[in-house]
Amino acid sequence: MALVMYVKPDCPYCQRAREYYNENGIPFIEYDAQNDLERQREMLEYSAGDLTVPCIVENGEYVMSGWGDPPRG
Numbered sequence: 001m002a003l004v005m006y007v008k009p010d011c012p013y014c015q016r017a018r019e020y021y022n023e024n025g026i027p028f029i030e031y032d033a034q035n036d037l038e039r040q041r042e043m044l045e046y047s048a049g050d051l052t053v054p055c056i057v058e059n060g061e062y063v064m065s066g067w068g069d070p071p072r073g
Contacts, residue, residue, distance in 0.1 A: 006033035006043035006055040013067040014054045020067075 003021070005028050007014035021028050031039040033053055043055045052065035052073040066073035 002059055003028040004057040005030050006039060006053055007031070008034040008053045011053055011073065013073040017054045017056070017067040
């Protein structure tokens with residue numbers, strides 16, 4: 001399983017998602033979608049233009065943007 005999370009620095013919702021995956025032993029790759037414009041474009045392709053972070057992609061498939069119930073970011 002390849003889980004990718006696109007984040008912004010100091011985003012509290014990104015931190016909560018990071019904590020969730022770490023606490024549950026779920027490995028993930030993290031990309032900075034704010035400062036790395038190539039990764040931001042990649043994220044926007046997955047999310048159909050939604051800038052909300054964290055943007056979660058699993059095995060090349062868009063899962064969701066935001067974190068929490070309801071998702072926020």
